[in-house]
Amino acid sequence: MSKIYIDPGHNASGGDTGAVGFGLKEQDITVQIGVILRDLLVRNGQTVKMSREKITDTVSESLSGSLASRYNSANSWNADLFVSIHCNSANTKAYGCETYYYAGSVNGERLAKAVQKHLAEDTGRTDRGVKTANFAVIKHANMPAILVETAFIDNYDDNKFLASESGRKSVATAIYKGICDYLGIKYNLAEGDDELLSKEYDELKIKNDAQDAIINVMGDEIGQNANDIRKINIRLRRYDYIDSNMPEWAVPTITKLVTKGYLKGDSEGKLGLTEDLMRLYVVNDRAGAYGE
Numbered sequence: 001m002s003k004i005y006i007d008p009g010h011n012a013s014g015g016d017t018g019a020v021g022f023g024l025k026e027q028d029i030t031v032q033i034g035v036i037l038r039d040l041l042v043r044n045g046q047t048v049k050m051s052r053e054k055i056t057d058t059v060s061e062s063l064s065g066s067l068a069s070r071y072n073s074a075n076s077w078n079a080d081l082f083v084s085i086h087c088n089s090a091n092t093k094a095y096g097c098e099t100y101y102y103a104g105s106v107n108g109e110r111l112a113k114a115v116q117k118h119l120a121e122d123t124g125r126t127d128r129g130v131k132t133a134n135f136a137v138i139k140h141a142n143m144p145a146i147l148v149e150t151a152f153i154d155n156y157d158d159n160k161f162l163a164s165e166s167g168r169k170s171v172a173t174a175i176y177k178g179i180c181d182y183l184g185i186k187y188n189l190a191e192g193d194d195e196l197l198s199k200e201y202d203e204l205k206i207k208n209d210a211q212d213a214i215i216n217v218m219g220d221e222i223g224q225n226a227n228d229i230r231k232i233n234i235r236l237r238r239y240d241y242i243d244s245n246m247p248e249w250a251v252p253t254i255t256k257l258v259t260k261g262y263l264k265g266d267s268e269g270k271l272g273l274t275e276d277l278m279r280l281y282v283v284n285d286r287a288g289a290y291g292e
């Protein structure tokens with residue numbers, strides 16, 4: 001079990017409010033993502049502390065106080081990991097996700113890479129990679145620390161993504177998976193996701209079983225048909241040459257009948273014997289019907 005400090009960036013009011021885009025406020029989005037992330041981690045047995053749990057929360061009215069309060073809180077709590085959540089903002093043209101760590105922090109880099117991997121793979125945001133920066137919160141946190149720029153709030157597409165519940169959930173889940181990878185633990189997905197997965201599995205299994213049944217019946221039929229064809233072929237087969245296609249058990253009798261002149265082939269010398277007929281000759285031969 002690990003102690004994970006989640007820091008939803010910025011405040012509801014004061015000197016450290018966040019970026020705004022299309023009416024959406026960074027300080028609200030960060031809390032909404034942070035709460036989903038907290039629930040995922042807690043459900044997986046981790047201990048979580050947050051700098052802000054409600055969008056109305058303000059850590060401190062001043063910028064410096066706001067930043068110091070976050071890393072001081074994580075440090076005094078002896079957190080194992082520090083995860084700060086933000087939304088980016090630039091010129092409305094930039095888009096995508098990126099994760100920062102403090103230069104020189106080996107484990108910070110490892111955590112950043114683990115999280116960024118899932119952000120890039122799972123959220124559909126463009127991968128801007130892992131970067132270093134001197135942000136106060138990751139610089140002064142005593143534990144491996146990252147700052148996640150989830151997407152650009154002032155970019156139209158990224159903004160729509162952040163505004164959607166499914167978008168925020170996918171970001172939280174990606175960060176969660178990255179943390180789990182870093183810690184070397186299983187994801188243990190949310191109950192809802194598990195239910196969905198098992199429902200999907202059940203439906204697929206029913207479909208698959210039904211198809212299997214059809215394939216099995218068809219397979220049996222094909223096997224039966226092949227068997228019938230084989231039997232018919234055997235019955236229809238004509239044995240023409242004593243030395244080539246004839247079964248071994250018939251060879252002595254048929255040789256004797258040909259030698260004695262009891263059996264003659266057609267103009268080409270073909271005997272045209274069926275298996276049934278050969279069987280009859282052999283039985284008669286063993287009964288002494290054709291002499292020595």
Ligand SMILES: [Zn+2]
Nearest residue numbers: 009018086087
């Ligand atoms: Zn921010």
